Amino acid sequence: MSLVEIKDLKVHYPIRSGFLNRVTDKVKAVDGINLNIEAGETYGLVGESGSGKSTTGKSVVGLEKITSGSIKYKGVDITNVSARRNVNYNQSVQMIFQDSLSSLNPRKRVLDIIAEPLRNFQHLSTEEEKIRVLQLLEIVGLSPESLYKYPHQFSGGQRQRIGIARAVATNPELIIADEPVSALDLSVQAQVLNFMKKIQREFGISYLFISHDLGVVRHMCQNIAIMNKGRLVEVGTREDIYDNPLHIYTKRLLAAIPEVDVSKRQERQQQRKQIEKMYNEQADQYYDEEGLAYPLVQVSPTHFVALPKEQIIDQLK
Numbered sequence: 001m002s003l004v005e006i007k008d009l010k011v012h013y014p015i016r017s018g019f020l021n022r023v024t025d026k027v028k029a030v031d032g033i034n035l036n037i038e039a040g041e042t043y044g045l046v047g048e049s050g051s052g053k054s055t056t057g058k059s060v061v062g063l064e065k066i067t068s069g070s071i072k073y074k075g076v077d078i079t080n081v082s083a084r085r086n087v088n089y090n091q092s093v094q095m096i097f098q099d100s101l102s103s104l105n106p107r108k109r110v111l112d113i114i115a116e117p118l119r120n121f122q123h124l125s126t127e128e129e130k131i132r133v134l135q136l137l138e139i140v141g142l143s144p145e146s147l148y149k150y151p152h153q154f155s156g157g158q159r160q161r162i163g164i165a166r167a168v169a170t171n172p173e174l175i176i177a178d179e180p181v182s183a184l185d186l187s188v189q190a191q192v193l194n195f196m197k198k199i200q201r202e203f204g205i206s207y208l209f210i211s212h213d214l215g216v217v218r219h220m221c222q223n224i225a226i227m228n229k230g231r232l233v234e235v236g237t238r239e240d241i242y243d244n245p246l247h248i249y250t251k252r253l254l255a256a257i258p259e260v261d262v263s264k265r266q267e268r269q270q271q272r273k274q275i276e277k278m279y280n281e282q283a284d285q286y287y288d289e290e291g292l293a294y295p296l297v298q299v300s301p302t303h304f305v306a307l308p309k310e311q312i313i314d315q316l317k
């Protein structure tokens with residue numbers, strides 16, 4: 001049994017229009033995805049803006065009402081609120097966000113921010129609570145003086161550490177990390193990522209790691225799902241995705257990874273142009289009449305791709 005099993009998850013938002021404000025259409029933000037997260041792993045969910053990544057993450061923490069499908073945590077369907085309570089779900093699953101300046105309350109001190117989940121779930125005395133928060137600050141590498149400061153008094157990287165301290169306060173088993181480093185400078189990104197790995201090792205946490213950047217995901221994730229317009233277009237191990245990408249959308253995302261090495265930039269530019277040309281010529285093979293991805297087909301024990309069967313056989317030749 002996996003820690004999390006998502007089956008045929010759909011989240012459709014109604015679009016209302018006209019002066020009667022009737023529902024006239026819907027946005028298929030998530031349109032039938034399946035994925036499993038194993039205990040202790042970091043699972044990557046990658047796609048461009050609007051592909052449905054955050055909607056998926058929010059559905060898993062229970063912040064989004066799902067249209068259909070199921071989300072199981074240790075075998076229990078947690079789309080049902082009372083079932084969620086039975087497995088202590090709200091304590092065991094936490095979320096960290098991209099923009100810590102807007103996700104941390106600006107009028108609250110760090111002590112109160114980090115203690116908030118503790119106050120919701122555990123009954124500690126003021127003294128016990130302070131000790132626990134100091135412990136958490138130490139875990140994330142912030143000084144004890146941080147206790148009485150406000151979010152705006154920290155750098156972006158430090159604020160992200162505060163968000164992480166709050167997320168680990170209740171000893172969660174799963175953290176949904178929605179673009180946790182996208183707003184940070186490259187050098188600070190590496191620090192925060194290493195630190196996320198460290199607390200993963202120490203506390204045995206699993207991550208659902210959401211990102212638009214396949215460069216970042218490569219350093220973090222063992223298994224990766226590529227999301228495009230509410231559907232998954234390719235799923236596999238890190239090696240499947242980086243060494244043998246089969247879907248044009250995955251290839252495009254790979255070509256978009258920024259090249260750090262200046263001497264290789266021109267080569268990457270060339271590659272990007274080639275992929276773009278291929279995309280313009282062949283995109284219709286990869287999508288159905290509605291412009292949506294096909295169902296995933298298995299091409300190896302770990303690798304799945306959304307292409308009609310005949311074309312997969314051609315691709316693999």
Ligand SMILES: Nc1ncnc2c1ncn2[C@@H]1O[C@H](COP(=O)(O)OP(=O)(O)OP(=O)(O)O)[C@@H](O)[C@H]1O
Pocket residue numbers: 013027028029047048049050051052053054055056212
């Ligand atoms: N509450 C909502 N009501 C209507 N449409 C929504 C709502 N939330 C999201 N959407 C739409 O659902 C789609 C998926 O949005 P989502 O935020 O999940 O994408 P994302 O992959 O996280 O994008 P980004 O990388 O920009 O964060 C988008 O088309 C978005 O406009």
Ligand SMILES: [Mg+2]
Pocket residue numbers: 053054055178
């Ligand atoms: Mg998002």
